[in-house]
Amino acid sequence: MVSTTYQVKGMTCGHCVSAVSSEVGAIAGVHDVQVDLASGQVTVSSEQPVAVEDIRAAVDEAGYDLVEA
Structure with a gap:
């Protein structure tokens, strides 16, 4: 199992959390x-990176921005 933090x-509310969780959770292997x-x-x-x-x-897709590491 691989765990990665981004x-x-x-994100400002519970709806934001749900939207991001839903979209990211739909990725194969997550x-x-x-x-x-x-x-x-x-x-x-996830199983693999x-x-x-x-x-x-x-x-x-959820309407938010991933910050560069």
Whole structure:
């Protein structure tokens, strides 16, 4: 199991958390998504590492921005 944390900009409410969780959770191989609204951190647990481009596309689809590491 691989766990990676990303910084997401623009989330302000519970709906934001749900949108990001839903989009990122739909990526193949992702088992769990934990979103910390206060810090803007999104932790993704998956079987194999997930390409950052896939995470970025899912976060973008949800309407938010993935911050560069």
